[in-house]
Amino acid sequence: MTDTTDRTDTSxxxxxxxxxxxxxHAPQYWAWGRYDAQFSTELPPDELVTNIHLVGFADGDVVLCRDDRDHWFLPGGTREQDESVTDCLERELREEAGARLLGEPGWLGAHRCHTEDAVPYRxxxxxxxxxxxxxxxxVVLDSTPTNPADGxxxxxxxxxxxxEAQRLLLTGHDAWWGELIELAAELRRRAGLG
Structure with a gap:
């Protein structure tokens, strides 16, 4: 009975x-990578996860990074070979935001992506x-970004x-970015932190 109840609650x-x-949640096409993408709150199997990004909250505010092209983004990036999700997230937070995660992350969901490209990115x-x-x-911002040469x-x-995070991310991005921030803020409130 509990398993059925859990599945019903999740659905x-x-x-x-x-x-x-x-x-x-709308179907998307990411032209930069030639991906058809679909967001779901259902988490994918670990072996499919290639990229991890975080809506990090520092004292209730959203942490954003700006690169040398004047592009705002959420910290995160590509998982290295044999790297765990947690290790990737911790590394990317250091590299891009000079941030450290305080406790376990909550998972919003994932974009499942499909490409017609002949070879994988890595x-x-x-x-x-x-x-x-x-x-x-x-998160806590306790250092400066390490800015590796390949990032x-x-x-x-x-x-x-x-x-303001929504406004900055919507410059040059699709509307779903604003909703992603809003979803993170909503789940944070439901967890009693907002």
Whole structure:
């Protein structure tokens, strides 16, 4: 009975969030990577996760990074070969935001992606299907970005209120980015932290 109840609760929650955040849940095409993408609050199998990103909250504000092209983004990135989700998230937070995760992240869901490209982005990645995992968590900004040579060159890290984070991310991004921030803030409130 509990397993059936849990599945029913999970399905009801997923349906509720899909109604609240329709742009995030709508089918998408990411031209930069030639991916068909679909967001779901159902978490993908670990072996499909190639990218991990975090809506990090520092004292209630959302942590954003700005690169040398004047592009705002959430910290996160590509998982290295044999790297765990947690190790990737911790590394990317250090590299791009100079941040440290305080406690376990909460998972928002993932974009499941499919490409018609002949080869994967990196040889060890699953192909042609993969997943971008999105999370939220409490962070502290306690150093500067390490800016590895093969990554984005971050020139500014800023913790801003939710509405400003949405505004900054919507410049040059699709509408679903604003809803992703809103979803993170909502789940944070439901966890009693907002």
């Amino acid at each position: 009801a929650r997923a349906a509720e969030l899909a109604v609240l955040f329709p742009a995030l 040889p060890w990645q699953p192909h042609p299907d993969k997943a971008w995992l999105w999370g939220w968590g409490e 984005e060159q971050v020139v500014e890290v800023r913790a801003v209120p939710v509405d």
